[in-house]
Amino acid sequence: MAHFFAHRDHPSTPRKAEDNRGRARRALSQNFLVDPHAVRRMAEAAGSHELLLEPGAGRGALTFALAGNCARVVAYEIDPLHAGRLAARARGVRGIEVVRGDFLAAPAPREPFAVAGNIPYSITSGIVGWCLRAPALTSATLLTQREYARKRSGDFGRWSRLTVLTWPVRSWELGGRVGRAAFRPMPAVDSAILRITTRPVPLLPxxxxxxxxxxxxxxxxxxxxxxxxxxxxxxxxxxxxxxxxxxxxxxxxxxxxxxxxxxxxxxxxxx
Missing domain, CATH: 1.10.8 (Helicase, Ruva Protein; domain 3)
Structure with missing residues (x-):
């Protein structure tokens, strides 16, 4: 059964008039994933988990695909309009919880969990940092700007400071490219799947x-x-x-x- 929650300690984004909704989406960095093939690839890359958190659920295209593989999906959406509509769509669907609020303000679960989502470009670093600070995180499958994913995974033949710092505990892997045409509104750049996986045994004590x-x-x-x-x-x-x-x-x-x-x-x- 789907549940709908709202963060009481985070202010909701005000509703916009119809002619201002496009501007609101841009402010929230919302580029919705609409290509079914890309949705399937993301869900397959994320894998099966008992608990999975989805930041930036938007209209829920990825939410339902993730729920097909996971026992419980907690979908975070800061936009109250989309959160309400997603909660209505998910009503009666087993294992989906919709949280209206900021994923970055959410406490990390203490039990093992994964993260997967088509995340807003503007807060990529914040979400990655949140994941890296979570002790119980097993993996994060994130759809990011392709350049960011290549930089963090070493695909340019060089490695960032963050990648090296976390290397004893986390591995970074570049997944497939997702073209800009897979999103609405269409962004100016392509995206890619970035996988961050917690090593079963750290490389250093x-x-x-x-x-x-x-x-x-x-x-x-x-x-x-x-x-x-x-x-x-x-x-x-x-x-x-x-x-x-x-x-x-x-x-x-x-x-x-x-x-x-x-x-x-x-x-x-x-x-």
Whole structure:
């Protein structure tokens, strides 16, 4: 049975007159997924879960597809008009709860859960950050701007600071491209499926994570124009030279072009 909830501690978006609804959608960064094939691909990529949270449910095209694979789907929609309509459509559908409110204001479940959604471009970083801070998250399947997904997954041949920082605990994978024609209104850029998965066993023990963060932050200072030069400040130069030789990392390698796995090797050798 579907349920409808509203965040009482988050102000609802005011209703707009008919001629202002387009402007309201743009303010909320709403580009609705309308291509059935893309909806199926997203649902398949998300997989089956006991509990799944969907940020930015919109009109519910993805909500019902996700519910076909999951025991319970909690769909968050900040727009009261769409939230109300989705709740009405989901009435009588087992396992769907509709929450009218801001996903970013929601507490993370303590039980294992997944996240999947066609998320607003304007708050991509906020939603990704929310997912990364959730200890019980098992995976996040997010439809984002294609450039963002490629940047985080290393598809450009370089890796972002965030990807490297979280690498011992989370893996980042680029899924298929979803063209702009799959959305209404049509955005200016293509999208892609980004998968963030929590590793069953972390690549580093818990007590090493603080040292890992400090190591990565130091490396990304970019001092001297290379990772090798950045690390020769806080670590003995001879040890750094030996670690780079053993890890097979070129001394001239620019920080962002070093694979996260090589970062791990260097960290273990220097610590």
């Amino acid at each position: 818990g007590e090493a994570h603080a040292a890992w963060r400090a190591f990565v932050e130091e490396g990304f200072t970019g001092r001297g124009g290379s990772l090798h030069a950045s690390l020769r400040g806080p670590y003995p130069p001879r040890r750094v030279d030996a670690a780079f030789a053993r890890a097979g990392v070129d001394r001239d390698a620019v920080v962002a072009f070093v694979h996260p796995d090589r970062w791990l090797t260097l960290f273990e050798l220097l610590h």
